[in-house]
Amino acid sequence: MELWAESPQWITLPQGRLLWWPDAFVSEADAWFEQLQAEIPWQQHRLRLFGREHDEPRLSCWMGEAVYRYSGKTREPAVWHPLVNEIRKQVQVICEQPFNGVLLNRYRHGQDSMGWHADNEPELGANPVIASISLGATRGFTLRHKDGERRQLMLSHGSLLVMAGEMQHHWQHALPKAGAVDRERINLTFRYLPRHRESE
Known part of the structure; x- marks a missing residue:
């Protein structure tokens, strides 16, 4: 099936498009993973479900140039980490798209997860491009x-x-629990907030 091709390609889906590139950053991945694991200011945030507060089943960090509101919470951005900023520049070239923020998620084991959702916050504009790197x-x-x-x-x-x-209007996505996984995963999801005006 084409979604498992080894070379980068745009895949047209009903009411959406995916670029899938399995080996895009394989040569850099080990070093990136170790540095981000050690140096990002990871936090475990709280979320409200059915009227109760719970710990999110993952660690995260919002980084960039703009405040971002998602899951009912307003996140102040951490300043760009030099490595994350360098990765951002590479992804911008591939996507031909600017990015001014990134949500980093750290899944410590297979019980950490992300439920069904769409990245459709108003701050992201009409048809946002979301670029996701997995480590x-x-x-x-x-x-x-x-x-x-x-x-x-x-x-x-x-x-x-x-x-x-x-995609974000017609599709949802999730990262389900995976009981057999005992290793960590770090995910960087770059995005652009068009309403943010960079300081001159």
């Missing part, structure tokens, strides 16, 4: 269209996945 453990990434169609990708060490077009 560490391979994890299953599931997509579901509002009409019920599902797709799954195995996001491997050093891979790049870009969601574009109308």
